[in-house]
Amino acid sequence: MTDSLQLILVLLAAAVGVVVLFRLLHLPAMLGYILVGILIGPHTLGWLPDAPGTRHLAEFGVVFLMFSIGLEFSLARLRAMQRLVFGLGTAQVVATMLLVMFTSRFFGLGWGAGLALGGILAMSSTAIVSKMLVERAELNAPHGQKIMGVLLFQDLAVVPLIILIPALAAHDENLTRTLALAMLNAILVLAALLFFGQRLLRPWFHLVARQKSSELFMLNVLLFTLGMAWLTELSGLSMALGAFVAGMIISETEYRYQVEEDIKPFRDVLLGLFFVTIGMLLDLNTLLAGWYWIIGLLLILIPFKALVVALLVRAFAGDWGAALRTGLGLGQAGEFGFVLLTLAGGAQLLPQDVMQNVLAAMLISMLIAPFLIQHAEAIVRRISPEEWMNSAMLMHQIAVKSMGRNQHIIVCGYGRSGQALVNFLKQENVDSIALDLDSRRVHEASANGERVVYGDAAKHEVLQAAGLMRAKALVITYDDKHSALKILHHVQQDRPDLPVIVRTADDSNVETLKKAGATEVVAEVLEGSVMLASQALLMAGIPLSRVVRRVQEARAKRYSMFSGYLRTAPPEIGEDAESLQPRFHHVMLNERDEAVGKRLGELKLDELNVEVNGVRRHNMLGAQPSEEMLLKAGDVLMLLGQPIMLEAAEKRLREG
Template identity: 50%
Template sequence: MSSLALTLLYLLAAVLGVVACRSLKLPPMLGYLTAGILIGPHALALAQNSESVRHLGEFGVVFLMFSIGLEFSLPKLRAMQRDVFGLGLLQVVLTMAAVCGGTLLLAQTLGGVWDVGWQTALALGGTLAMSSTAIVVKLMAERAEIESEHGRRIMGILLFQDLAVVPLLVLIPALAAAPEDLLPALGWASLKAVVLVTVLLTGGQGLMRWWLTLVARRKSDELFMLNLLLITLGLAWLTELAGLSLALGAFIAGVLVSETEYRHQVGTDIRPFHDVLLGLFFITIGMMLDWHILLEQWALVLGLLAVPLLLKLGLILLLARGMGATTGVGLRAGLYLAQAGEFGFVLLALMQTHGLLRPALMNPILAAMVLSMLATPFLIMYSNQIVMKLVASDWLQQSIQMTHIARKAIDTSKHVIICGYGRCGQNLARMLEQEGIPYMALDLDPDRVRQAAAAGHSVVYGDATRLQALVAAGLVRASAVAITYLDVPSALKVLANTRSHAPQVPVVVRTQDDLHLDRLQAAGATEIVPEAIEGSLMLASHALALVGVPMRRVIRLVQDQREARYNLLRGYFHGADDDRVQERDQERLSTITLPPGAKTLGQPLEHLALHAMGVRVVSLRHSNGRTAALADVLVLAAGDTLVLSGHPSALLGAQDKLLRG
């Protein structure tokens, strides 16, 4: 198969896999893994796991480590130090110790395929200690659980696991040295890593800021992007030249950039490379899996699946309980983190490259890791039912929590339920207080709730997406519900619960932009406030005031726009920088000027029935510059310019009808 045909095959497999997972609301990573399994040499045999493809996959790991370094933040670590360096450190160390000890025990008792040295056992412990940041964080974000009690502990453990990968990337190649050279190899690798990291982090931060500023002043997006690739791949090459891994250099590059003011722009620019190449890496991992192993050695695979899952689940539960968490919180954290992770695949591939793992063990372990990741969405989906069934105290605690909310809201009626007590929710609460209107706020950040409640605010710890919490907050007696956070899936859950149990209560929803307006309106939102539209109105009002338009007229113009319920601003004229994937089918504005030969000249506008095509006429301007009133009977003439609003396909049809009849 030619290189072009092979590339097209990988792209087709990736697209189909991701589309299937998106349809099932599963993480894209699972789509890449499944696609790799299907097209690989052990299934349909459409492609071989060639050396060139594996090299491209390694670049995916490089950009993954760069992204991890970019998110590295000392203030963030300090704020979460108890969960990161307490719970996270103990989880990784104890999991490695347990897996290492168990592997050595199997080597002594069973021998055969399990006859491995302590080097392999230790590396395998580090591999299985990892959990999937990509899957868990995505699912927690969709369930609005990142700020919950178990969510904060999960994030702390994941953050330490990400950091632990860095020394493991140095350790595993050193473990592959001959026994008599092992200690010198470990010492030499550690010394090189410490010296290189120290030099780069001490002298590199100022140099990185100076260099990025110099590049940014050229105001060239192409130059900035090329510079990012040069820095990332250059430092990766430098660490590989020093006998360390590519991924370590990429991590250092990310840390250096994270200390500059360009970190957010860099994160946005590097994302396409990160996603595409990492997807290719997971396809190569899937291609390595021989599904025949599942049939021939099913007992071994199931054992390798069940034992690490139960080990990590039980260990995290015990550690969380020992650090003050309830049994329910600890069990949820264990269920969320029991699976293998993307860094586990990276370390497993590194073990294979350096000959630390026999092929007879490689495939069963790989199969078990893939199965554990496939099971993760279902474990998380049913985690609440599992916890409620196994932990009676969790049910009691949730009942106490609902009782606490109900007690706070028992004497309240005609109040506003505020879902989310961040900056937006607190501003709303202040304005309600000024007008003497009662409110009840629900939030999942315990620190914020504690501080706000101590200050006398009417806020309680509770998940607004859960019907029990809304009912306890007095949903049926409320005058309105305000959803103040930007998470659309969570907002849809609140809308569904409100519509089914208190359809008379109006719901106001805050969104980032107008992309989900129709979806939220269909779900029952009374009003939707897109931040992008409100920002554009404020910008326009300030600009009008600065150029001399009387303030009374400015206020009236803004009010007219708001009373139109954002209809004019729901679409906007798209440019080259608005053509991202998620915006290509978004409602937009388009203009068309009728030429002298147009077939519709002389016809009344209303006879064209453009609305039946899904297109709305926003305005019409004659060739003399005068804007016509749409309420009048308009006859189209040459030179007329129409502003149309609709989706791209509908706009193309309308333009064709206007020009060709």
């Protein structure tokens, strides 16, 4: 018991220390866990034995990882990105697998081992790449969209590979028959789980949720996830496959987000343990003996894989710049490669020395990946001379659009918020230029005569071309903290006096953005709550003037630029004057009311200075109804007027 406790303490202390160090260095925590496994594993210090129990516990990390991928599996998302996912993604995985399988023949590996190795090396790191793209504000860039499309397909491709690799390891004379039976077994099991799971899951989760116990709900999630994993393992498939199906079933229910939060602690802890066991597999003595093989594999892996991806993207999109950036982003190995490598090693499909060399090359490639992505722009411009020309042409187009404009507003992002802002500016005859990364949206807006250009506002040269030095203000209309911080950095460098307004979803990043130089930060949560409160007060019969004052006071506390004006306008009014202020009043018509069956105009409510602001009928709201509207029992009239007149209007509706 004491030895077990010491073992756990050693593991926790090493993991916490190394992961903190990796966080400080802005490197993925996953690499820290792998380093812990290398240091305290059986091949180095020997503090952590390579026991079957440890490996079996670590398998649950993969189970919860696959469950999380299943939760993210969205048919709507797939349909929106189907060309990238199933076109480019399929081409990348298949091409990499076939080329690796062909190359491995020269090194004495069988075609089955070569195919498994191809599947392992075809994977890229979703954790590293997506994190880097978010931090660099490149998620919505052309190469960012292509990278995410390929990564999404790779996540899906793991499922058939988990079935394929054990089948390849079966030394059967009729391998085709073995593979066909394995696939048929998988299809039947998955079809049964999906068919019965969908019908049983929702009512059962409803029953558990009605008990209003967070502990019970979490236990139920664990039972369902591990139960599905056990069923697939019982049928001869992997536990990870059952967990993926479990996540996919839950993703179609309203409990998806709650389940995702509940499962996260188990997933992260057990996944960390899985990567520790991956590090334990690495034998440093074997690596030193075969260092030249590792360097060779590494030189093949990153440039070879990056080139394959770049050529495929070039064939799909025809843009060398985006193709090279995509290739550099996907050149490394990935987390699921470790899962497949462990599976291939357990099935004895790959020799031990090959496994050691591949594992080392994969780890080093993942360590190199952040630096490759960080310097991708410089690498692409050095490799592709035409990228300079494309960039120069883009800057020229932006400069032409902004030329002659002075004291204009630069609008970063032309989504719904950006379009609404530009419309307001046009009504006030204020010049503006909008920057957006959606080429289709830019083309449509330009065709309609709008001054919208294609460009990444987070790039310094794009802001300069848009007339940063001549602008009157700059507005960031999309909710992306990392991109906003980059824009603010450029503005502080060149125009620290320029007012910058930033949109954000909530209050969590307000202070960070203000410290970075934002003049004002508009939080959607605050504006939404203010408008919710104002509508609730109006519906409660509070006078309009008092509601307006409350809204102004709330905004005055939040927006410093308006505080002087909003705190003094409108002037305070007494109770007598307030009773004359217009307010809202609801009247629901009953069957016996005189207004039922009459047209709205016949009631002549305008004589009482009362406005019918809307009519709600069977939960359908009609704003500004016409005078010809025939009133029915059950209609709810929304009246606006002075209190005494509202009483008279209701009396007229009831009694005529």
